[in-house]
Amino acid sequence: MIKKRLDVGRVALLSGLALICAAMAGTFFLFRSEQRADAAVVQTLQVEERLNSLITRAQETLLGESGFLLAGDERFAARHREARARLFVELAALQRLLAQDPLQRAAAVRLDRCWRERLSYGDVRMGLARSGQIEEARRSIRAVLDRPVTDRCRSIVVAMKAEEERQFDAQRLSADRQATLLSGWLLLCAAAVMAFALRSTLKALSTARNASIARDQLLNANARLHEEAASREAAETQLRQLQKMESIGQLTGGIAHDFNNMLAIVIGSLDLARRRVEKDVKRAQEHIDAAMSGAQRAAQLTSQLLAFGRRQPLAPSAFDASQLLRRLSELLRRTIGGKIDFQVDPAIGLWPVFADVGQLESALVNLCLNARDAMPDGGKLTVGTANVTLDRAYAATHPDVAPGDYVRITVADTGAGMPPEVRDRAFEPFFTTKALGKGTGLGLSQVYGFVKQSGGHVAIDSDLGRGTAVCLYLPRHKGKAAETESWQAGPETRLPGARDSEIILVVDDEDRVRELAVDALRELGYIVLQAPGGEAALALLESQPRVDLLLTDVLMPVMSGPELAARVEAARPEIRQLYMSGYPSDGIVSDGMLTEGVALLPKPFTVAQLAGRVRQVLDEKTAAG
Secondary structure (H helix, E strand, O other): OHHHHHHHHHHHHHHHHHHHHHHHHHHHHHHHHHHHHHHHHHHHHHHHHHHHHHHHHHHHHHHHHHHHHHHOOHHHHHHHHHHHHHHHHHHHHHHHHOOOOHHHHHHHHHHHHHHHHHHHHHHHHHHHHHOOOHHHHHHHHHHOOOHHHHHHHHHHHHHHHHHHHHHHHHHHHHHHHHHHHHHHHHHHHHHHHHHHHHHHHHHHHHHHHHHHHHHHHHHHHHHHHHHHHHHHHHHHHHHHHHHHHHHHHHHHHHHHHHHHHHHHHHHHHHHHHHHHOOOOHHHHHHHHHHHHHHHHHHHHHHHHHHHHOOOOOEOOEEEOHHHHHHHHHHHHHHHHOOOEEEEEEOOOOOOOEEEOHHHHHHHHHHHHHHHHHOOOOOEEEEEEEEEEEEOHHHHHHOOOOOOEEEEEEEEEEOOOOOOHHHHHOOOOOOOOOOOOOOOOOOHHHHHHHHHHHOOOEEEEEEEOOOEEEEEEEEEEOOOOOEOOOOOOOOOOOOOOOOOOOOEEEEEOOOHHHHHHHHHHHHHOOOEEEEEOOHHHHHHHHHHOOOOOEEEEEOOOOOOOHHHHHHHHHHHOOOOEEEEEEOOOOOOOEEOOEEOOOOOEEEOOOOHHHHHHHHHHHHHHHHHHO
16 A cells, blocks of 8 residues: 555656656747747848848949949949959858858859859950950940840849748748747646646645644554553563562572571681680680681682672782793692693783782682582693684674773683573572582672673683583783782791881771781781771871881771871871771772772781781882882
């Protein structure tokens, strides 16, 4: 139906255009006809004017001849020559004017010959007169031998004038007839155009009425659609809220489950240690170690949650991932055990990356442990690096990926693999396929959060029965890579302590945390001052001439740690600064990265971690000095 309407409209439009073109063609033809008629009038007038001028010149020629023969005066002979020359000019001009009319041109040629014949008689007479035979010349005039020739010339002129008049009348009659016909044609075209316009107007009015009806129907349908969309959006909002509450319930349930397990270990172990500390020191030490293990697992869980939420503070640096992999290879080999064929494939000429070395180490350990658990009967585990470029086509199928150069770190195993539904949920927190008590379900979530926070991308390729490959894509860094190294204190490692009676000011609004840090630092040999807040710390600094390090919490009431550090920096720029926090705020973190020049000790921390970080910050001061 729509196609038929389009065809009818197209035919109507073409018909209207054809009528307009026909009217324009008729108008042009009429204009050309009028032009031809006007040209014919001009032609006739020019020919008649030329014939009249020719007759005048002929008369002047004959008068000059007669005057010379009668008077013998050379002045008449001169007039005769001048008039004769003009006569020939007029005859030539007449022939050119009639070049497009064969009949009249032939008459003009005959006229030219006739006048030349007549003038030849005059030439003979004038020759006789000049030779002294005047009487003989006069007898020749009286004999009128040239009269027939003269009459023939006149008759040719009369005939030519009559022919011009006839042609003019015929041309005018034809032009009038054509004008009449074309006027009728134009009237017919005008009537057709008016009829077409009337029909089009009526059709447009009908179309407008139909469009108005359709618009009203569309508005009604649109209103119903908006109502349905609003109802659907409300239902979807309720569904999203239910899903959000379900996710929150799952998340809080998982956190509560794991924290309760860890706190049960801590509380139970400490209670048993307190009961047996005097009776059985060895068993008490075992319970203390168990409490420490539970507390460390709780701290690790908190770190994993922050990583998944992309809220952990990163301390990125430029390094070579291949160099890091070579350094970690022995640790990873010991971690996964001897049943696994472990291989590393570090690429040569690898681009530098800019990321947190410690977090990448933790991510690799997590991935290798997952791969080990997927191969209980043994298999092959390969960790490799490579330079890759992700183009726009790849980015188009992965909306969270920006095209560009990346360093790819691949952890591939030959384990059981994952079905698609498991692979799609692999990064969800607390989702795990391991047996109860074998995992928290936060390992891959931590890896995912760290990589995304570093501006990278994570991809999983898994086939059931063939294995799984997890690829970490970290953006290429344009600068140079630095050497990667980390310090971990073992159980028997001697902790670094104070030198030259160094003084540390500890500031924290939590009394027990502050007292723990103070006791630990004093155990390490430092002279320690303490304050519960920023104002008290500033007052202590005014009375204390020497302070080597400010160790302050980040989130405190009244005056935050960054505000305190800024005032200390302004008043005592020689004092080094170290923050401690369980959840760093925007004061020291920007876009998930530690602000340049900021040193952080994450809570909770062990004495070994406290000792190492404090010593590192103080040694940086010494090196700078």
